[in-house]
Amino acid sequence: ITEQWLSDDRLRRQVSDCAEGFIRRHRGASETIASLIAEAV
Secondary structure, eight states: OOHHHHHOHHHHHHHHHHHHHHHHHHHHHHHHHHHHHHHHO
16 A cells, blocks of 8 residues: 555545445444344344
8 A cells, every 4th residue: 555545535535435334234234133133032
């Protein structure tokens, strides 16, 4: 990774948005699994 790549605000924002979306999807999946387990118990 180059300094120029890190200094590119647009790229950095795109990467952070991607990470945020991944975390949100992952969190949603975790909650779904947790609720399924709660219903099964």
